[in-house]
Amino acid sequence: MAILQTFLMRAVYAVILLMAVLVLNFSMMHLAPGDVADTISQSMGGADQEILDQIRADYGLDQPFIVQLGRYMGNVLRFDLGYSFFYNTPVTELILQRLPATLLLVFTAQILALLIGVLLGVISARKPNGIMSHFVTILALFGYSAPVFWTGILLLIGFSLKIQIFPVAGMQDVTIDGGFWVHLVDIARHLVLPVITLGSIFLALYSRLARATMMEVLGSDYVRTAKAKGLTEREVVYKHALKNSLSPVITLAGLQFSAVISGAVLVEAVFSWPGLGTLAFQSIIARDTPTILGILFFSALVVIVGNLLTDLALRLVDPRVRGKG
Amino acid sequence: MKRLVKSLAMATALTASFATFSQAEEPKKGGTLITVLGSNVRNLNSAVQSGIVTGFPGAQLFASPLRYDENWDPQPYLAKSWDISDDGLTVTLNLVDNAKFHDGTPLTSEDVAFSVEVIKANHPFKSMFAPVESVDTPDAHTAVLNLSKPHPALMLAMSGQLMSIIPKHIYGDGEITDVKTHARNNENVVGSGPFKLTEFKNGEHVILERFDDFFIEGRPYLDKVVMRIITDPAARAIAYENGELHMGAFESLPRIINRLKKVDSLTVTPDGYGAIGPIDWLAMNTTKGPLADVRVRKAIAYAVDKNFIHKALMQGTANDSTSGIHPDSPFYVAQEGYDVDLEKSAALLDEAGFPVKDGSRMSLTIDFGWPGVKPQVEYVKAALKKVDIDVEVRASADFPTWAKKMGTMDFDMSWDTVFNWGDPVIGVHRTYDSTNIAKGVWSNTQGYSNARVDELMAMAAVEGDDAKRKALYAEFQQIIADELPVYHTNTLPYHTVYNDKVGNPPLGIWGTSTPIDMTYLKE
Numbered sequence: 021m022a023i024l025q026t027f028l029m030r031a032v033y034a035v036i037l038l039m040a041v042l043v044l045n046f047s048m049m050h051l052a053p054g055d056v057a058d059t060i061s062q063s064m065g066g067a068d069q070e071i072l073d074q075i076r077a078d079y080g081l082d083q084p085f086i087v088q089l090g091r092y093m094g095n096v097l098r099f100d101l102g103y104s105f106f107y108n109t110p111v112t113e114l115i116l117q118r119l120p121a122t123l124l125l126v127f128t129a130q131i132l133a134l135l136i137g138v139l140l141g142v143i144s145a146r147k148p149n150g151i152m153s154h155f156v157t158i159l160a161l162f163g164y165s166a167p168v169f170w171t172g173i174l175l176l177i178g179f180s181l182k183i184q185i186f187p188v189a190g191m192q193d194v195t196i197d198g199g200f201w202v203h204l205v206d207i208a209r210h211l212v213l214p215v216i217t218l219g220s221i222f223l224a225l226y227s228r229l230a231r232a233t234m235m236e237v238l239g240s241d242y243v244r245t246a247k248a249k250g251l252t253e254r255e256v257v258y259k260h261a262l263k264n265s266l267s268p269v270i271t272l273a274g275l276q277f278s279a280v281i282s283g284a285v286l287v288e289a290v291f292s293w294p295g296l297g298t299l300a301f302q303s304i305i306a307r308d309t310p311t312i313l314g315i316l317f318f319s320a321l322v323v324i325v326g327n328l329l330t331d332l333a334l335r336l337v338d339p340r341v342r343g344k345g
Numbered sequence: 346m347k348r349l350v351k352s353l354a355m356a357t358a359l360t361a362s363f364a365t366f367s368q369a370e371e372p373k374k375g376g377t378l379i380t381v382l383g384s385n386v387r388n389l390n391s392a393v394q395s396g397i398v399t400g401f402p403g404a405q406l407f408a409s410p411l412r413y414d415e416n417w418d419p420q421p422y423l424a425k426s427w428d429i430s431d432d433g434l435t436v437t438l439n440l441v442d443n444a445k446f447h448d449g450t451p452l453t454s455e456d457v458a459f460s461v462e463v464i465k466a467n468h469p470f471k472s473m474f475a476p477v478e479s480v481d482t483p484d485a486h487t488a489v490l491n492l493s494k495p496h497p498a499l500m501l502a503m504s505g506q507l508m509s510i511i512p513k514h515i516y517g518d519g520e521i522t523d524v525k526t527h528a529r530n531n532e533n534v535v536g537s538g539p540f541k542l543t544e545f546k547n548g549e550h551v552i553l554e555r556f557d558d559f560f561i562e563g564r565p566y567l568d569k570v571v572m573r574i575i576t577d578p579a580a581r582a583i584a585y586e587n588g589e590l591h592m593g594a595f596e597s598l599p600r601i602i603n604r605l606k607k608v609d610s611l612t613v614t615p616d617g618y619g620a621i622g623p624i625d626w627l628a629m630n631t632t633k634g635p636l637a638d639v640r641v642r643k644a645i646a647y648a649v650d651k652n653f654i655h656k657a658l659m660q661g662t663a664n665d666s667t668s669g670i671h672p673d674s675p676f677y678v679a680q681e682g683y684d685v686d687l688e689k690s691a692a693l694l695d696e697a698g699f700p701v702k703d704g705s706r707m708s709l710t711i712d713f714g715w716p717g718v719k720p721q722v723e724y725v726k727a728a729l730k731k732v733d734i735d736v737e738v739r740a741s742a743d744f745p746t747w748a749k750k751m752g753t754m755d756f757d758m759s760w761d762t763v764f765n766w767g768d769p770v771i772g773v774h775r776t777y778d779s780t781n782i783a784k785g786v787w788s789n790t791q792g793y794s795n796a797r798v799d800e801l802m803a804m805a806a807v808e809g810d811d812a813k814r815k816a817l818y819a820e821f822q823q824i825i826a827d828e829l830p831v832y833h834t835n836t837l838p839y840h841t842v843y844n845d846k847v848g849n850p851p852l853g854i855w856g857t858s859t860p861i862d863m864t865y866l867k868e
Contacts, residue, residue: 053746053749054744106387194552298576
């Protein structure tokens with residue numbers, strides 16, 4: 021029952037949070053100079069004043085702020101995220117069109133980075149002064165400090181131009197004919213470079229954290245006990261120590277999942293990945309308020325769900341958390 | 346008596362000759378052209394959405410009455426012939442009788458009348474059809490445009506992407522002003538152009554396929570056109586180089602242009618931008634502060650070295666531009682430049698009453714709206730330092746922020762890029778017309794006002810005689826270059842890139858804003 025209550029409270033907080041996110045962002049968008057009529061005019065190579073006024077009237081931008089906000093929130097409460105000013109498409113449709121590409125990219129990068137990162141962290145923690153350990157430190161330093169767009173372009177020059185094995189941009193080759201498997205392989209080929217680029221940041225985070233916590237755990241009493249029991253080194257590390265060193269990594273992974281959209285923006289831009297990140301970026305530049313708010317709404321949802329999942333995962337690996345309800 | 350009558354036979358002969366002059370070989374049929382759009386498409390309906398991104402797919406989906414050859418002479422397209430009355434008040438279009446929309450419905454003069462109405466109500470360039478009062482449709486293939494005054498700019502406005510004929514039976518189901526948000530602007534688009542829409546995925550691609558009932562026999566040559574949306578110029582450059590893209594237009598980064606020029610399989614050309622006519626300039630607010638004095642504006646021009654902009658910043662990819670009209674336009678008259686002369690500049694500033702005090706004559710601000718022109722802005726700051734003018738560079742977070750400053754004339758100087766869009770009436774007048782001051786971005790944001798310039802523009806707008814029109818614009822350009830509401834520095838270095846496989850790429854005056862029904866793949 022305690023769990024149910026916790027989750028119910030969470031749900032109530034979540035709704036309040038979502039509303040706050042929308043109101044706050046709506047206000048901030050309103051404070052920025054210029055509006056979508058300007059960017060529409062830009063996309064058209066300039067526009068007559070009469071047309072600009074008409075666009076503002078069409079989208080209700082000539083109304084006072086409070087009226088615009090009221091109207092928008094009213095629609096959201098009826099589960100209607102409205103129409104994109106810039107693309108004249110329902111925002112929900114626009115987001116759902118883009119969401120799968122981003123989820124595919126981010127989840128693949130996250131999962132691979134998590135697995136490889138933890139593995140590297142553990143290996144280097146076992147021999148803190150070995151070559152492997154130095155390698156992980158350098159890798160982490162590189163992954164953490166190299167700008168994403170730089171890594172991306174470098175990979176493109178290397179593996180799309182010099183050695184032409186991966187495509188430059190997009191998620192699929194529309195000229196390819198074939199069945200499900202052909203397309204799957206095609207998407208996988210397109211996925212490789214963006215995943216490496218995005219994954220390198222996550223990898224840096226996870227490997228460093230896994231290394232640090234693992235080293236701490238390896239020095240603790242129960243590990244010494246396990247060794248004294250006569251367990252093999254392998255069993256000690258992967259059965260006893262690893263499980264205990266995972267909590268901070270999972271917490272961090274949970275936090276990173278919330279950065280689904282923000283983290284992918286630059287990678288998506290470099291590889292023309294048709295995901296939410298590029299849409300978010302373009303919508304902000306275009307002052308396309310309904311689209312931005314829609315994306316923020318979805319990302320807030322992802323954060324909330326991500327946090328819940330993190331909690332669940334922590335409960336699985338760490339009995340101490342379970343007790344706290 | 347008819348002043349301009351083109352016989353069908355003559356017109357066909359002309360089209361045939363201009364289709365084949367650039368290549369000796371026979372065009373091949375079939376194949377998929379992979380090309381690219383540099384930013385996301387907002388709307389595919391070019392009757393309500395202008396701009397270079399919509400222009401490319403728009404001109405494939407929709408046909409217009411006319412097209413233009415390399416010499417800026419009108420050629421038949423949907424109109425097999427046309428006729429302008431002696432008083433210039435009636436323009437009659439004789440439409441081809443075999444044009445069909447992609448859904449099989451025949452295209453008639455009703456659709457032309459409807460399209461004019463839609464464009465008048467929704468298109469951002471009001472001046473294109475403002476004098477058109479009504480369109481008569483005496484029969485299914487004759488459309489008569491009745492004008493309130495002679496309007497020679499109409500000819501260019503009936504070509505390229507500017508006058509897309511859209512089907513009344515599809516887009517006429519609501520209010521005229523609702524067409525700009527019509528559900529079928531982005532899906533199930535129906536036009537009469539050489540290609541029809543297969544799929545448009547926002548942020549990903551526009552896919553077009555050959556329209557088999559296209560009204561020009563045997564065209565288009567290509568089976569399919571894939572327009573990928575790749576917004577990163579560096580990624581596009583790699584895709585041209587490794588062959589993922591056959592062709593692309595509007596590449597504007599000097600470094601990338603020069604790099605691609607060195608690739609053997611690629612041709613990189615500045616041809617194909619005359620009508621769109623993009624030019625860069627240094628805008629000066631003529632209504633406040635020291636810049637209200639023409640001598641100060643001239644002093645600035647004398648201090649800014651165009652040569653440096655052309656050679657160092659543009660790395661030889663851009664041409665000189667001196668007058669507000671694009672150098673490729675038949676109306677362009679090159680003006681005497683302001684060769685760097687720091688002494689003259691200083692003398693002008695002294696004369697205008699701005700002597701050096703504590704090492705500085707005055708402080709000005711300079712704005713820019715997009716990161717690509719930051720070097721130009723920084724250069725102006727450095728150049729003006731030499732004549733003791735302090736310049737503060739004001740960056741804008743994004744385009745709307747800058748647009749707001751420009752539209753409300755809250756600036757001293759700014760870098761700006763403006764397009765001609767065919768006839769000067771459409772894209773040039775707006776910058777200098779004293780009735781168009783501070784009406785949003787790309788209006789007369791300099792607050793420039795000169796009665797003679799207004800008069801010249803008004804006369805040129807209605808002058809039917811080509812030679813007389815040119816003379817009017819010559820005087821206009823001379824005054825602009827002398828009074829400097831903006832200092833014209835260079836053309837925007839737009840380049841088209843295509844590889845060896847592409848035959849007959851679109852390099853006419855409208856570039857990719859024309860049908861690519863004559864483009865083909867060699868293998």
